[in-house]
Every structure is written in C-alpha cells, then in structure tokens.
Amino acid sequence: MxxxxxxxxxxxxxxxxxxxxxxxxxxxxxxxxxxxxxxxxxxxxxxxxxxxxxxxxxxxxxxxxxxxxxxxxxxxxxxxxxxxxxxxxxxxxxxxxxxxxxxxxxxxxxxxxxxxxxxxxxxxxxxxxxxxxxxxxxxxxxxxxxxxxxxxxxxxxxxxxxxxxxxxxxxxxxxxxxxxxxxxxxxxxxxxxxxxxxxxxxxxxxxxxxRGKAQFTIDIHTPGMLTVVVARPPRFGGKMASFDAAETLKVKGVVDVKPIGSGVAVYATGMWPAIKGREALKVSWDESAAEKRGSRELIAEYRALARTPGTVVGKHGDAEAVLAKADTVVEAEFVFPYLAHAPMEPLDGYLEWDGTQALARFGSQFQTTEHATIAAVLGLPQDKVRLETMLAGGSFGRRAQVSQHLAAELAMVAKAIGPNRPVKLVWTREDDLTGGYYRPLFLHKLRGAVKDGKIAAWTDSIVGQSFFLGTPFEAMVVKNGIDSTMVEGANELPYDIADFACEVHTAKVGVPTLWWRSVGHTHTAYAVECFVDELLQAAGLDPVAGRLAMMGKEPRAMGVLKAVAELAKWNGPNSVEGRARGVAVVESFGSFVAQIAEVSLGSDGEPKVHKVWCAVDCGVAVNPDVIRAQMEGGIGFGIGHALYGEITLDAGKPVQTNFDSYRSLRIHEMPAVEVTIIASTEKPTGVGEPGVPPIGPAVANALARLGQVRPRQLPMVGGTV
Amino acid sequence: MAHTFKVNGTTHSVDIDDDTPLLWALRDNLGLTGTKFGCGVAQCGACTVYLDGKPLRSCVTPVSAVAGAEITTIEAISGREAEAVQAAWTAGDVPQCGYCQSGQVMSAVALLKENKKPTDQDIDLAMNGNICRCATYARIRAAIHSAARSLEV
Amino acid sequence: MRPLLLASAAALALGLGGTALTFAQSAPQRRGPPLQDAASFSSIPNQQARSAALFGEIGKVLTHPRCMNCHPATERPRQTDARRLHQPVVVRGKDGHGAPGLECATCHGKQNYDPARMPGDGHWALAPASMAWEGKTLGQICLQLKDQSRNGGRDLAAIVKHVTTDTLVLWGWNPGPGREPAPGTNAQFGALMQAWADSGAACPAS
Incomplete structure (x- = not known):
C-alpha cells in the first residue's frame, strides 16, 4: 500500500x-x-x-x-x-x-x-x-x-x-x-x-x-455562555435509559440538564459547576447492546483468528511452500493495544445560534463535513451556519472524525437548550481517555524463512478493527473485506523477498476506533521492522547492510537508511558499555524516514532511549526547522506510546482514566535527537506523521541486542494483558 | 461563598463553591485563560501558576486554600528570568500545538529563579511534571539552557 | 521487566470506575486492614518476646504503603497501594521537600483535596534518608527507629509522641479516597508503640 x-x-x-x-x-x-x-x-x-x-x-x-x-x-x-x-x-x-x-x-x-x-x-x-x-x-x-x-x-x-x-x-x-x-x-x-x-x-x-496568548476553543468566553459537560455511557454502545437530575440542579452554577443523543448534558455557568453537576447526576444506562469484551478476551479471539485463513492483501510466490520446506523458520506474534490520542487540549467546541443562523468555533479538522453536520442537526441551511476553525491543542488524529461525533454532539447540546444560549462543550481528560475513538487493537502473526543467509519467505496474518466499518463510509472504503488503512506498510514491503503473503481479518468489535498519528503504520511498521531485523539476525546479517541488500527497488528508502547510518556513524548494533543500537526504516504518506536508536536498560528495568538519529526524505523541504521539529515530536510521541501507552478494556470499560494511568512521555524520557534532511527536488510530502513509525521498532531492535526479546506486546513497560 | 485572593496584583473576590479549583476560578471567573486545563489531577502541569512566587498546580488547589495569597499567572510573569525564557522559547521555536507551553514556561521560569545554571538533571527534576503531548522536550531543554546562558551576561 | 509489569497492572486496577470526583463523592472513607490491640499481646509472658511481638504488629503499619511510600531507600518516593514509583518523578531534594521547580507543595496542599484524589498535609515531605525503610527487615527498621543518630534525636517517649501527634503520620489513617488507610486506628498504633516502649522496645530478630 x-x-x-x-x-x-x-x-x-x-x-x-x-x-x-x-x-x-x-x-x-x-x-x-x-x-x-x-x-x-x-x-x-x-x-x-x-x-x-x-x-x-x-x-x-x-x-x-x-x-x-x-x-x-x-x-x-x-x-x-x-x-x-x-x-x-x-x-x-x-x-x-x-x-x-x-x-x-x-x-x-x-x-x-x-x-x-x-x-x-x-x-x-x-x-x-x-x-x-x-x-x-x-x-x-x-x-x-x-x-x-x-x-x-x-x-x-x-x-x-x-x-x-x-x-x-x-x-x-x-x-x-x-x-x-x-x-x-x-x-x-x-x-x-x-x-x-x-x-x-x-x-x-x-x-x-x-506567553499564554494563543486562543484555543477552551478559552472562548462570550456573554451568557454556558459550559457543558456530557455524561456518556460507561461502556461503548450503551444508551441512556433514564436519569434523575434532582441533585445536579442543586449544584450552585448548574443551569439545566438535558438528554441528548450521546448522553445527558449538564449546562452550567462554568466548568467546575458543570463537572460537579455531572457527578451528582444519576443515570441508568441500557447496556444491552454494549460491547462487554475486554482486551484480554479480544486478544484471545484475535490470536485464534490469526491462525485461520484471512483475506489476501498481498501475495507473490508461494511463501507457505517455502516455509514448509525451510530449515530455519522464525515465528513472531505482535500485539498492539488500544491507544488514545490524548491531545493536551481535550475535545471542545463553541456554538451560538438564534434559531435562524449559527456560528460554531472549534478545532475543526474536517471543516466541510463538520459544517454540514452542524447545519443538519440544527435544521438550518448550510449558508446560515458559519464555522470558524480555532487553534487546537493537538490532535494526532483525534479531531479528524469519520463519525463527526464532536460536531454532532456540539450541535445537539446547543439545540437541546434552545436558541440564544451560547454553549461551550468541553470534554474532561477522563472523558477523553474513556471516550473511545482509539487506535484499534491489532495483532500480527508472522512467519519467516531464512535460507542461505537470506530471507526466503514471509507471511503476515493481521487481525484488527476497521474504523470505517459501521460508518456510512463502509461501502466506499472497505472493499472485498479490505480496509487499506489496516494493512498499509505490511502488504507490500520495501524488501525483495521472493515468496510473500499478507492476509487480514477484520474483527467486529463495538469499540469506536479512529486513525492515530501515522494510522496503519503505527502497528505495521513495528511488526515488519522488528521481524525483518529478527530474520536478519537469524541470518547473521547486519541490520543496515542486510536491509540495503534487499532494497534495490526503493532508492529513496535506501537513501535515508544510508544517511542515518552515516549520521550515527553506524558500526553495527551490538552493545557497547550497556548501550545497543537498533534501526528501522519506513515509508509513510509519501515520505521516507530512517531512525537509529541508542538504548540501554535502566536500573528500574525500563528501556532508556538515549539518542535517536533520524534521516528524512520528504521531497522539497519547505521549512527545514519545522521538519526537524516534527521528527523530534514524532519520535517522542512514538517512544511514549511504544514504552508506556495503552488503553486496556476490562469487561468493555476503559481502565485508564487520566495521565496517572495513561502514562505519557516526560522530559527525562526524551532522547537527544539529531535529524538530517535529504536534499530533494521531488514534490514535497508530509512530515506530521512519518516521524512516528520507525522509532518503536528501532528501540525494540536495540533491546534485542541487549539480550532482551523484541517486545512482542506493546507497551514495552507495564503491559497488562 | 465569596473567596478573596490577589491575582497579578489585583484583589478579586469571587462567589463560588469552596472546592472550586483555582484553575477554574482564574479561567471562568476572572477570564485569565492563559492557564490551561489538561488533566485536573496534577499530572500534566498545564495549569501551573505561582502562589507567593512558587509554582502551584491550580487544578488541585481549591480556592479555599488560597485566601489572602498572591497568585501570578502566565499573563503577568515578569523579570529577567521570564523575559529570558520567553525569548528563548520564541527563538528556538519550541511550541508546536502550544497548549501546554504556558505551564512549561511557568515551570522553567521558576527553575531559573532558583537555579541560575541548571544541569540537564536539574531540568529533568523541575520540568518532568509538565507533559507535552507534542514532545517538544528537546527544544524545551535547549531553550532553558539558552535562557540560562543569556542570564549570565 | 516482569515485576514492573505486575506492579503497574495493580496500580492500574486502582483507576477502575469513574472519575476522580466519583470516588470523592461515592466512596466512603475506607478502613485499613485490622490491627491487634496492644492488650492482646499481654498473654506473652516473656517481656522481650512480648515487646518484639508488639513491634511485629507495629510493623504492619510501618510497612504499609501509606507509610513506606515516603520512606524510600532511593531519592524517589512511591505512590498508590501498589507502591509504584511516583509520577511525575519527584525527589527528596535538599530538605525532603522536592527539587527546585517541582517541590512537594507544587501539588500537595495543606490538606487532602478529594475531588482530584490529591493528598495533602501541612508539611508534606519525604522522610529523611536516614529513616529509609524500603527494603529493610522489620528488625532493621526497629533498630533504625530507636537510633537517635538517625531518628532526629528522639528518645522513646518522643517517638511515641511523634507517631501520635504528627499530622503527616496521622494522615496515614486519613489518606483520602482511592487509598487504603494504614492498618487499624492511630490510637491502636499509638497504644502499640507505647506498650512496645514500656516493654523495653525490643526488636524482632529479623
């Protein structure tokens, strides 16, 4: 792909x-x-x-x-x-x-x-x-x-x-x-x-x-504005059955309580009374249609599915035949948890309307569909609805909503209380982390054959959710059972492997999921780049030279790999004074990024990433320093989640509710980063996402040279299933 | 009930519940929105203000606890350290989404007020309470060192 | 990495169910594990054995997460009933109150703030390094507790007074929602300490 x-x-x-x-x-x-x-x-x-x-x-x-x-x-x-x-x-x-x-x-x-x-x-x-x-x-x-x-x-x-x-x-x-x-x-x-x-x-x-002067949606204040929080079902797919707002309405500052499609909205003069009012709200939820499986159960089901034939999404040669005859067969299963985007500014939106026209202001990432959604919910023609895009405190995919759920909720909240009552809808961090729209849980089962010092065969069986299934876009995007965002990066490899097969299983799970910074590459890059490294190690080949020898058809990928090896003065992966190096190279969104990570094991047993070298080829580099910043940020984002990030479901309920349990990278865990940008006259491609995919496998591949197993399940620290 | 405290040199009295976090009093009652909400449980540092000159997570501090105190927010920080930090933040293009940066700047200025020449470890210990989901940490570190150098002159 | 995994898993389990505020409003103050009364040790005839046995009971409090978390062997305290390392990373600092820029008081106020499950006290701090208990046997902790060169110059009477009147010690039985209180009651604990002191303050063998 x-x-x-x-x-x-x-x-x-x-x-x-x-x-x-x-x-x-x-x-x-x-x-x-x-x-x-x-x-x-x-x-x-x-x-x-x-x-x-x-x-x-x-x-x-x-x-x-x-x-x-x-x-x-x-x-x-x-x-x-x-x-x-x-x-x-x-x-x-x-x-x-x-x-x-x-x-x-x-x-x-x-x-x-x-x-x-x-x-x-x-x-x-x-x-x-x-x-x-x-x-x-x-x-x-x-x-x-x-x-x-x-x-x-x-x-x-x-x-x-x-x-x-x-x-x-x-x-x-x-x-x-x-x-x-x-x-x-x-x-x-x-x-x-x-x-x-x-x-x-x-x-x-x-x-x-x-200087604290940038204006975000959460900073909007207008005369008479009400702040709104919404009580949503504790399990995905639950629905409000009934509610009792008597105690809520006693909270000083609470103005009103209204049922809306996604739950029960509490309107107040400010955020604190809204939060307190919601805590006092008694809601009974109808969970008859709710998803009640936990991560543990889903992983077990995925594991079983991966051992059955799936839909073929990439194939050449006859990998199964080669594997059947091979002397050296390596197998690996990789499990990837649900992940939250957790942008620093949680979801929020502002809307004012007078019954005939409306103004919405928020961090809209899909303006056209959100504009249409708001107009549709309010029952107004689109030319009577203005949408102003605000600066947003991060997204990482969270604001790019296939389901339009935030725009819809914002409009429903405004509509429920009626015209001339400006509303600011705000999600708390708990709402954010327990609210779904996660990077889907994925499982890869890989098998590879090594023969005559080369990788002779490769199969990958992928199981996960499609975030298009169950949406109106399903028919358009999911064709023949294949959602390309599930397999991108895994169904075609940059490496010449004679016999290759990749299959996918699309599991039906009632957990809302969404693209997450670098989409399918969040898991395919880890599975592919860990496994190729493992096979090269089995073949006795150097991780850089071994990759280069198989990349003849990918000159730009070779270019970044050579450049990063030069930048890092690559001299093999092996441990020197307790620090080992791992490498990975990934193409995503048309850009090519290679990274080398220098890693040790800390006294607390956690991997410590000291330094990352990064080479990026994104065509014409418009703003070199912005590109560097995106590589730095992508690397930090990738390390934080590879090491610590997971949303675990327990009987369908998210376990992690705030940053005390959804551990986020902190400054002392950020490596030094050195970036080189390949001079290019190719048309410019993106840098917001491509810095993320290589870092997880680069760290894992370094750990493998420190006597560890390449982590088979993410996160590397604190996995619970 | 009414709570009285001084913010950025001006005494304010707001009639809100005792358990209201200072964060929401600042943002919703006083309109000082430079101080951000990120977690509500003192894990991310976006809400950092000064209480009598020392960093304080305003999201876990009820207004009942700051009666008579002097609060300073990002809107009113001043002095050599604040100027040096904000200049270094701009020169180094530290922010990405920028949402956490008020809190980052508040913590960095507080560090430099106590420690004119922080080591990397000093920076880790002072700044690790401030989460940046964009992971601008490498530039935060560089900007603090740069600000410290500019204060030597 | 396996022990870490398990510790984290336990810590995560604490987060189950609702927001911080839900905890604050719906969860009644829990009682900690039971503690035997000092009187129940009076049947041990040998005074030294009785004293050591009393300290064994005292040890249930001293080694409880509410006490142990802030008597760390390293510079870093722990937190939660699962005793995970404190997040964010905080350290003892020069006087037990943290590092410049991130002192204990940056987050911990003068009293608990239950809506955010934030514990507090007038002098929230780490115990001095000389009073580190983490990783020590009960016998070692006992000797350390009595050692005036390490315990802040306190004699037995001062120790009993400290553990029955110091607000941060008392906090152990009022830790706020989401944390298991120290075993028994502070009164029981004080009586055990007094009985231990009165019986010669013997230490367990290990």
Whole structure:
C-alpha cells in the first residue's frame, strides 16, 4: 500500500461524504467572511488566500488547521516566497469553512490529514502569492509609469532602477482595482529565498504560545455562555435509559440538564459547576447492546483468528511452500493495544445560534463535513451556519472524525437548550481517555524463512478493527473485506523477498476506533521492522547492510537508511558499555524516514532511549526547522506510546482514566535527537506523521541486542494483558 | 461563598463553591485563560501558576486554600528570568500545538529563579511534571539552557 | 521487566470506575486492614518476646504503603497501594521537600483535596534518608527507629509522641479516597508503640 492509495482512500471517503450530505453551492455567509479584513484592514484581496493591508501586513488565510504541525508557517512561507515579502510582515489566520475556496486538493473537501497540508498546497499557495505580487508590481508600474518588467521586489519592497521604491501597503489599494491575472509564473527553485532556506523563517505562532496568548476553543468566553459537560455511557454502545437530575440542579452554577443523543448534558455557568453537576447526576444506562469484551478476551479471539485463513492483501510466490520446506523458520506474534490520542487540549467546541443562523468555533479538522453536520442537526441551511476553525491543542488524529461525533454532539447540546444560549462543550481528560475513538487493537502473526543467509519467505496474518466499518463510509472504503488503512506498510514491503503473503481479518468489535498519528503504520511498521531485523539476525546479517541488500527497488528508502547510518556513524548494533543500537526504516504518506536508536536498560528495568538519529526524505523541504521539529515530536510521541501507552478494556470499560494511568512521555524520557534532511527536488510530502513509525521498532531492535526479546506486546513497560 | 485572593496584583473576590479549583476560578471567573486545563489531577502541569512566587498546580488547589495569597499567572510573569525564557522559547521555536507551553514556561521560569545554571538533571527534576503531548522536550531543554546562558551576561 | 509489569497492572486496577470526583463523592472513607490491640499481646509472658511481638504488629503499619511510600531507600518516593514509583518523578531534594521547580507543595496542599484524589498535609515531605525503610527487615527498621543518630534525636517517649501527634503520620489513617488507610486506628498504633516502649522496645530478630 502506498501513500498514494491512502490519499485516495481518504479522498474517496471525504468526497463521498461531500456528495452524500453537502450542497456544493458557495455559502454567502462564508463568502462574506472570507473577504473579511485580516491583520490590518485588507485592501488587496486577489484570491481566497492573500490579504494585503495598508499597514503593509500580508495575512495568509490558512485552509488547514494549525495544531502544531506548522501549516500556519508552512503555507505562509509559500505565499511569502512568491511575493518576495519580508517574513516580518507576514501573518496567518484560519480560513473559514468553505469547500469551494478551501478544499484540500487531495481530498476534494476542506480537511486536514494524511500529512498532506504542504503537499496539496504547494502550488496553490505559491500561485496565490505570485498573483498578489504581480498585481502589486502592476500597480507600482502604473503609478511610476514604468514597465512592470523593470520592477523588482525584495523583502517586501518594490524597486525600480530609477530609485523609486515603495512597500506593498502603498500599492494595495491601486492593485485591488486591477484585473486578477489568469496566469502567473512561479519561481525556479534555485531562486527560493525562504523555501528550504535554513533560518529564513521562524514559526508565526511561537511568541504568542510562549506567553499564554494563543486562543484555543477552551478559552472562548462570550456573554451568557454556558459550559457543558456530557455524561456518556460507561461502556461503548450503551444508551441512556433514564436519569434523575434532582441533585445536579442543586449544584450552585448548574443551569439545566438535558438528554441528548450521546448522553445527558449538564449546562452550567462554568466548568467546575458543570463537572460537579455531572457527578451528582444519576443515570441508568441500557447496556444491552454494549460491547462487554475486554482486551484480554479480544486478544484471545484475535490470536485464534490469526491462525485461520484471512483475506489476501498481498501475495507473490508461494511463501507457505517455502516455509514448509525451510530449515530455519522464525515465528513472531505482535500485539498492539488500544491507544488514545490524548491531545493536551481535550475535545471542545463553541456554538451560538438564534434559531435562524449559527456560528460554531472549534478545532475543526474536517471543516466541510463538520459544517454540514452542524447545519443538519440544527435544521438550518448550510449558508446560515458559519464555522470558524480555532487553534487546537493537538490532535494526532483525534479531531479528524469519520463519525463527526464532536460536531454532532456540539450541535445537539446547543439545540437541546434552545436558541440564544451560547454553549461551550468541553470534554474532561477522563472523558477523553474513556471516550473511545482509539487506535484499534491489532495483532500480527508472522512467519519467516531464512535460507542461505537470506530471507526466503514471509507471511503476515493481521487481525484488527476497521474504523470505517459501521460508518456510512463502509461501502466506499472497505472493499472485498479490505480496509487499506489496516494493512498499509505490511502488504507490500520495501524488501525483495521472493515468496510473500499478507492476509487480514477484520474483527467486529463495538469499540469506536479512529486513525492515530501515522494510522496503519503505527502497528505495521513495528511488526515488519522488528521481524525483518529478527530474520536478519537469524541470518547473521547486519541490520543496515542486510536491509540495503534487499532494497534495490526503493532508492529513496535506501537513501535515508544510508544517511542515518552515516549520521550515527553506524558500526553495527551490538552493545557497547550497556548501550545497543537498533534501526528501522519506513515509508509513510509519501515520505521516507530512517531512525537509529541508542538504548540501554535502566536500573528500574525500563528501556532508556538515549539518542535517536533520524534521516528524512520528504521531497522539497519547505521549512527545514519545522521538519526537524516534527521528527523530534514524532519520535517522542512514538517512544511514549511504544514504552508506556495503552488503553486496556476490562469487561468493555476503559481502565485508564487520566495521565496517572495513561502514562505519557516526560522530559527525562526524551532522547537527544539529531535529524538530517535529504536534499530533494521531488514534490514535497508530509512530515506530521512519518516521524512516528520507525522509532518503536528501532528501540525494540536495540533491546534485542541487549539480550532482551523484541517486545512482542506493546507497551514495552507495564503491559497488562 | 465569596473567596478573596490577589491575582497579578489585583484583589478579586469571587462567589463560588469552596472546592472550586483555582484553575477554574482564574479561567471562568476572572477570564485569565492563559492557564490551561489538561488533566485536573496534577499530572500534566498545564495549569501551573505561582502562589507567593512558587509554582502551584491550580487544578488541585481549591480556592479555599488560597485566601489572602498572591497568585501570578502566565499573563503577568515578569523579570529577567521570564523575559529570558520567553525569548528563548520564541527563538528556538519550541511550541508546536502550544497548549501546554504556558505551564512549561511557568515551570522553567521558576527553575531559573532558583537555579541560575541548571544541569540537564536539574531540568529533568523541575520540568518532568509538565507533559507535552507534542514532545517538544528537546527544544524545551535547549531553550532553558539558552535562557540560562543569556542570564549570565 | 516482569515485576514492573505486575506492579503497574495493580496500580492500574486502582483507576477502575469513574472519575476522580466519583470516588470523592461515592466512596466512603475506607478502613485499613485490622490491627491487634496492644492488650492482646499481654498473654506473652516473656517481656522481650512480648515487646518484639508488639513491634511485629507495629510493623504492619510501618510497612504499609501509606507509610513506606515516603520512606524510600532511593531519592524517589512511591505512590498508590501498589507502591509504584511516583509520577511525575519527584525527589527528596535538599530538605525532603522536592527539587527546585517541582517541590512537594507544587501539588500537595495543606490538606487532602478529594475531588482530584490529591493528598495533602501541612508539611508534606519525604522522610529523611536516614529513616529509609524500603527494603529493610522489620528488625532493621526497629533498630533504625530507636537510633537517635538517625531518628532526629528522639528518645522513646518522643517517638511515641511523634507517631501520635504528627499530622503527616496521622494522615496515614486519613489518606483520602482511592487509598487504603494504614492498618487499624492511630490510637491502636499509638497504644502499640507505647506498650512496645514500656516493654523495653525490643526488636524482632529479623
């Protein structure tokens, strides 16, 4: 499965959603809003993305949500590059929900995911910037009565050889009266001054975020606003049977209690009375249809399923025949727990409406479908609903909701209490961790044959849940029993193995699941990269050289593996002074990442990751420092979950309820990270997710050289089943 | 009942339940939203404020416990250490999603006020109570060292 | 890694069921495990044997998680009934109150805050390293407890007074929701300590 196919599956999903429920006319409200002055009062608005103000600021409307991966900075870089603007004059803000103007060009609707923000915007945003530049130049040419071709632009200053010069703001008014050019030429990469240039650009949001000034959804306060928490069923699939709010209504600050589709909503003047009110609420739940199996039972069922024939998702040669005759057969079973995304800002949303029109503000990751969902629940035409995207405190996939459950709940909460009562819905951390939409539990059963110092055969039987099953998108995305996001990274390997087979079983489980930073690669990369390392070890081959010898068809994967080996001065995996090294290389979302981890066993018996070397090839590297940050963050996120993360179900109920039991990586557990970025002229691909997949297996492969077994079940520390 | 305490130099009186965490009094009653909610059980540090100059997790501190105390939030930190830390945070592009960073900055400034030249271990011990799900830890560490260097001058 | 796994599993089991607040409002204050009254040892005729036996009973309290967690052998306290290492990582620091930037008082207030299951006391702190009990036999703990060079210069009377009046010791029987209180009652414990002191403060052999 390639990244291209993933993009296709997401595009199919979202485009399907659009076709199903979304009228594609241009909403008037959104149109008006998209032309709204931004930064200073915008004078020049040549397209949906660029606003030039008289005060010389250039504001870029960002169609992708900013929750840390840097699209504010990245998309603004693309505009500034083609405008030849000065970085100091650039601003960014979220674009409103408007599918016609702001669709993700890979999805067909407005949305963020699949590490696609830069990839789909690269030309679009550069053209937007080049258009603005051309109009400013033309306006200056007319004012100065010189040919446009004689005007140059440097760091936001228009210049003519005669000495005339001026800034963007001076010409924005005149430029706004000019026709928008139909075609513009883009810079040759050799002339880039911002794209790919070290130190040319700093993140636009760092200063505010270091001062507590960034505004998140949870920070919204409006006159008369009610804060809402919802009591939800303790088991997935449970339903509210009845409730008694008498004690809740006695809590000072509680305003009302209403049943809604997902549970019972408590409305209060603030968060604390809402929480206290919910604690006082007596709800009886109908659990007749609830999922009551625990992780232990599910793993046992998956284990049995993995030993039966599944749906073939990749096959060449005859692996079973080779395995049957082989002298050396290695078997391994890997079990992956449910995982929560646990973004620092839990799910939340704000909505105000007066019965005829509505304004929703939240960290919307799929604006088009969420906009449509809110309109549908409120019974309003879409052009009467505005959706403003807010900065969000992380997502890691949690806000990219196939089911639209947050948007639906937000609208239901607003609808239940009626018009002219603005609501802010907030999930607590307990709601977040026990609320489902987890990375699904997965099991891989692998068998491999080693012959003549080579890997001769490979089979992988995968069992897990599809997060599309049971949704309206099932028919579109799950074809012939195959959900590509379950097997990506496992059904085709970058390694030449003559006899290969990969099968999948899709288990039906009533636990809501969702993509989680790097999706299928969260488990396939671990299974594949641990197992290939184990087979190479059995064959007596070096983990780096052994991989390279099998990767002839994958030059970019080879490139990052060679680069990381050089960066780390790779000299074999074996333990030196108690520290061993492990390696892994993974392609995901079109980007190639290789990592080497240096690991020891701490006195407490826990693995300690000291240092990680990382090489990434993501095509043209637009913002090198943002790419480094994403590799660092992806590595930390990956280590935290490989070592400590799991949601365990006990008779269907999540056991972990907060960070005291859902252990999260802390600063002393973060390794030093060194990143090298491969110089490339390939089209840019994503970096938000691809840093995650290699680190778990790299750590496991290091542990194997410290006399440990490669952990067969994650997390490595504290697994409970 | 009414609870009176001083926040960022101004005395406030709010009529809320005794067990209301200071966090929600700050955010919902005083509109000081720089201090964040992350867990409610003192595991993540996003809610860190100062109580009489010392770091305090406001999510587990009831307003009844801060009567007459001086509270300082991210909106009002000042002084050489605060300036150095916030400058280093910006120069090093530490934040990603940014949600935990108020708490990170509060802890880092508190550390530097007590320890002008923290070692990596000092940083671990002071900062490990602040969770960053984006895992910006490597840059947090570098920024604290950088801030410490700038304070030497 | 196996022992760690089991310890974590036990710790996780504590988190079962609802939010912190649910615990606070619905769970009544639990009693700890039973403790025998001092009087029940009076049938042991030999004074030294009786004294040592009394300390055996006292040991049920001293080695209980409520006491042991903050008398660690290392710089790091433990927490929960499963005695897992404290998260976040906190250390004794120069005076038992933690490291600069993350002192005990950063999280622990002057009293328990039950909605968040956060325990507290006016002088929440780790015991000094000289009073580390973790990993020691009861006999060793007994000798250590009596040793004025290690126990803060307390004679037997001062020890009895300390364990019956110190608010942090008393906290062991009022640890808030989600934690098992120390065995018996503090009054029983005080009486056992007094009877042990009165009977010559003998220590168990091991």
């Amino acid at each position: 390639t990244a291209h196919d993933i993009a296709l599956s997401r595009r199919a999903l979202l485009a399907g959603a659009g076709a199903l429920v979304i009228g594609l006319h241009l909403p008037e409200v959104a149109r008006a809003q998209s032309a709204r002055p931004a930064g200073g009062a915008a004078v020049l608005a040549p397209n949906a993305f660029v606003r030039v103000a008289a005060d010389d600021t250039v504001t870029v409307l960002i169609k992708h949500i900013e929750f840390g991966q840097g699209p504010f900075t990245g998309l603004t870089t693309l505009v500034a590059e083609e405008m030849d603007a000065d970085w100091g004059q650039m601003r960014a803000e979220h674009a409103p929900a408007d599918v016609k103007l702001y669709a993700n060009l890979l999805f067909g609707v407005q949305g963020t995911g699949g590490s696609s923000a830069i990839a789909n915007s690269f030309e679009q945003m550069r053209k937007a910037g080049a258009t603005a530049r051309a109009m400013l130049v033309q306006a200056a040419a007319e004012a100065w009565k010189v040919p446009a071709g004689e005007i140059t632009v440097e760091a936001g200053v228009l210049k003519h050889p005669t000495g005339k010069q001026g800034r963007f703001g001076e010409f924005a008014g005149a430029a706004s009266k000019l026709p928008v050019p139909e075609t513009v030429s883009l810079k040759q990469p050799a002339n880039f001054r911002l794209i790919g240039r070290e130190g040319a650009v700093k993140r636009l949001d760092s200063a505010d975020k270091a």
